[in-house]
Amino acid sequence: MSRVLLFLTFVLSLTSCHKKGSGESVKFEQYYVQGEQLYMTHCSNCHQVDGSGLGLLYPPIKESDFMDRNFEEVLCMMKNGRSGEITVNGKVFNQPMPGVPTLTNLEIAEIATYIYNTWDHKRGIVEVTSVNPIMENCQ
Numbered sequence: 327m328s329r330v331l332l333f334l335t336f337v338l339s340l341t342s343c344h345k346k347g348s349g350e351s352v353k354f355e356q357y358y359v360q361g362e363q364l365y366m367t368h369c370s371n372c373h374q375v376d377g378s379g380l381g382l383l384y385p386p387i388k389e390s391d392f393m394d395r396n397f398e399e400v401l402c403m404m405k406n407g408r409s410g411e412i413t414v415n416g417k418v419f420n421q422p423m424p425g426v427p428t429l430t431n432l433e434i435a436e437i438a439t440y441i442y443n444t445w446d447h448k449r450g451i452v453e454v455t456s457v458n459p460i461m462e463n464c465q
């Protein structure tokens with residue numbers, strides 16, 4: 327219940343701070359709610375529901391300087407996975423992350439909207455129109 331209230335407060339604050347029209351905030355809410363479900367299905371096993379990760383196996387995403395600096399790479403890795411060393415908040419991790427190749431660009435936009443607006447992150451909606459060109463340029 328308190329989570330629902332928090333979420334509503336968040337959506338309201340977004341509407342008032344950024345003076346978005348109500349259509350925009352409804353869209354944000356749809357992306358966010360879908361993104362949360364997809365996160366629970368595809369990501370929370372490793373990164374945990376609260377985004378804190380797991381020891382030195384799975385890096386945290388609730389607070390991550392890597393996520394702040396590598397937005398495009400994060401979108402690509404949801405689909406294509408990633409392996410090799412990675413430094414997150416000064417700690418080195420090195421375990422392969424499997425991608426989810428069946429994710430559509432819309433689903434990637436929804437997950438990105440969720441993870442980039444939860445915990446410490448306040449990026450705003452990640453529209454599918456901005457995800458499309460990024461996915462075409464994944465390495």
Ligand code: HEC
Binds near residue numbers: 386411426
């Ligand atoms: C099987 C466990 C697993 C699953 C499932 C998984 N990840 Fe990861 N994730 C990892 C590991 C391990 C790394 C570090 C990869 C490396 O060492 O190159 C990582 C790295 C990351 C990073 C960059 C590092 C950081 O902490 O900021 C982000 C962001 C991320 N994952 C998000 C996601 C999202 C979103 C999903 C769901 C679509 C997901 N992951 C699914 C294990 C997983």
